[in-house]
Amino acid sequence: MIRKHLLFVVMLLCLPPTVLAQPITNMLVVHADAAKDTISRFIYGQFAEHLGRCIYGGIWVGEDSPIPNTRGIRNDVVAALKKLNVAAIRWPGGCFADEYHWRDGIGPRADRPKLVNTNWGGVTEDNSFGTHEFMDLCEQLGCEPVICGNIGSGTVKEMADWVQYLTSDGDNPMTELRKKNGREKPWKVKFWCVGNEVWGCGGMMTAEFYANELGRYSWFLKNYGGNTLYKISSGGLQEDYGWTDTIMKKWKSADGWLQGFLGGYSLHYYTVPDWNKKGSATEFTEKDWFATLKATLKMEELVTRHSAVMDTYDPEKRIGLIVDEWGNWFDVEPGTNPGFLYQQNTLRDALVAAVNLNIFHEHCDRVKMTNIAQMVNVLQSMVLTKDNAIVLTPTYYVFKMYSVHQGATLLPMEVRSESYTNGTDAIPVLSASASKDKAGKIHISIANLHAAKAQDLKCELKGTAGSKVSGEIITAATMNAWNDFGRPEGVNVQPFKGAQLKDGMLTLSLPPRSVVTLEVN
Ligand code: AHR
Numbered sequence: 375m376i377r378k379h380l381l382f383v384v385m386l387l388c389l390p391p392t393v394l395a396q397p398i399t400n401m402l403v404v405h406a407d408a409a410k411d412t413i414s415r416f417i418y419g420q421f422a423e424h425l426g427r428c429i430y431g432g433i434w435v436g437e438d439s440p441i442p443n444t445r446g447i448r449n450d451v452v453a454a455l456k457k458l459n460v461a462a463i464r465w466p467g468g469c470f471a472d473e474y475h476w477r478d479g480i481g482p483r484a485d486r487p488k489l490v491n492t493n494w495g496g497v498t499e500d501n502s503f504g505t506h507e508f509m510d511l512c513e514q515l516g517c518e519p520v521i522c523g524n525i526g527s528g529t530v531k532e533m534a535d536w537v538q539y540l541t542s543d544g545d546n547p548m549t550e551l552r553k554k555n556g557r558e559k560p561w562k563v564k565f566w567c568v569g570n571e572v573w574g575c576g577g578m579m580t581a582e583f584y585a586n587e588l589g590r591y592s593w594f595l596k597n598y599g600g601n602t603l604y605k606i607s608s609g610g611l612q613e614d615y616g617w618t619d620t621i622m623k624k625w626k627s628a629d630g631w632l633q634g635f636l637g638g639y640s641l642h643y644y645t646v647p648d649w650n651k652k653g654s655a656t657e658f659t660e661k662d663w664f665a666t667l668k669a670t671l672k673m674e675e676l677v678t679r680h681s682a683v684m685d686t687y688d689p690e691k692r693i694g695l696i697v698d699e700w701g702n703w704f705d706v707e708p709g710t711n712p713g714f715l716y717q718q719n720t721l722r723d724a725l726v727a728a729v730n731l732n733i734f735h736e737h738c739d740r741v742k743m744t745n746i747a748q749m750v751n752v753l754q755s756m757v758l759t760k761d762n763a764i765v766l767t768p769t770y771y772v773f774k775m776y777s778v779h780q781g782a783t784l785l786p787m788e789v790r791s792e793s794y795t796n797g798t799d800a801i802p803v804l805s806a807s808a809s810k811d812k813a814g815k816i817h818i819s820i821a822n823l824h825a826a827k828a829q830d831l832k833c834e835l836k837g838t839a840g841s842k843v844s845g846e847i848i849t850a851a852t853m854n855a856w857n858d859f860g861r862p863e864g865v866n867v868q869p870f871k872g873a874q875l876k877d878g879m880l881t882l883s884l885p886p887r888s889v890v891t892l893e894v895n
Pocket residue numbers: 423467468469470570571699747748753
């Protein structure tokens with residue numbers, strides 16, 4: 375967004391002085407005739423870790439639970455997620471992945487060994503949700519699994535066996551074991567993370583050490599039958615561009631002889647203005663609102679700069695940038711386990727989701743998958759559960775409204791945005807992206823980041839005049855509105871009738887703190 379903003383500033387400088395004297399107004403130009411890149415449907419991926427009540431309680435309740443379930447998996451959560459067309463789920467961590475030993479999570483549940491979840495609250499993990507249960511969840515949702523292997527405390531053999539167990543149909547011990555555990559046919563597994571945050575909870579490695587480990591592990595993770603792995607390298611800590619350079623150099627040196635060594639490179643970035651004072655998810659001021667949105671816009675810089683390093687080795691963009699952890703991280707809800715990372719979700723989260731999805735769309739030539747953290751009951755969730763009740767969050771509704779962009783073609787767009795100022799700080803008040811779907815419908819999503827001021831804007835459609843426009847909106851009377859148990863969901867998708875279309879020009883007024891998606895056909 376900042377990149378597009380700058381482009382417009384340069385364009386403004388080229389304008390005659392009479393035009394410059396006019397006040398800056400919000401203006402978008404959508405190039406409907408210049409579509410090139412596809413917005414990967416995997417940008418709409420989720421992350422589900424063995425953390426707090428994400429898996430246990432949020433997804434898995436067990437077959438004997440009074441909560442309606444299918445083979446132990448909650449029906450209400452699956453039904454809600456199905457409406458989002460969840461493309462992929464990353465599992466079992468996170469930090470948990472590097473202390474997870476997959477063989478503990480197969481076979482009769484009563485016989486599965488327990489372990490202590492040292493990263494998240496020190497609780498006992500009974501391994502009742504393991505490989506078969508996760509693959510069942512993916513099948514129920516019709517989404518791709520993204521398995522994160524244990525490089526920190528595991529072995530090459532352990533990870534290689536897991537791949538064989540999941541994907542091979544040959545005559546080998548792992549296939550035999552899988553069949554003994556009730557699964558005759560192999561599954562298809564494409565996405566495979568070779569460790570998680572290996573600079574930290576994944577083993578405190580250096581980039582150079584990990585680059586070698588990555589090569590060693592990748593070599594032994596084989597493709598069986600028709601299954602081809604897309605291996606994802608751990609990235610460094612946020613703006614560690616040197617780490618990206620080291621891994622990409624390693625990829626380049628192996629390219630040509632070690633085909634398929636790497637498919638993607640991971641980036642994690644959480645929206646936290648101040649790690650020492652994360653603040654409440656629901657009780658905040660406009661200053662906090664602004665600080666959160668400013669912090670989330672850093673995603674643009676991170677994606678741009680990591681992509682630039684990747685470009686130097688891979689100008690053809692064969693390696694995908696995989697943002698496999700992102701989202702808001704606030705203080706846990708009062709009275710809940712600090713290790714469980716349970717937070718509520720307000721209209722502020724909706725704006726953060728929209729801004730990030732717009733950034734990912736904009737960079738879809740490089741960004742091939744993202745996984746918001748996390749799917750249920752942890753950090754910036756889609757769904758919250760309490761016993762047998764569920765609540766769909768404002769973030770859920772953004773994903774629902776934005777699902778029209780999944781697999782669509784990105785339409786290049788210029789954004790001239792007024793500034794949203796707070797004290798001496800300023801950010802662009804608008805965040806936007808546009809795409810054209812297979813039926814030829816154009817969808818334009820625009821967020822008004824201002825907590826209190828409506829934004830008038832025009833949107834010029836180049837290459838098409840369009841004949842009619844309709845729209846949807848997510849907003850609320852207060853910036854901290856949230857959906858809670860036992861009351862109707864106040865923050866959801868509503869029809870938006872405030873856009874007019876005439877001669878290829880859209881005119882609209884965006885209410886404060888709102889996200890709108892327009893459909894033009
Ligand atoms: O999502 C919570 C944690 O954040 C993950 O386990 C870890 O990878 C990251 O630091």
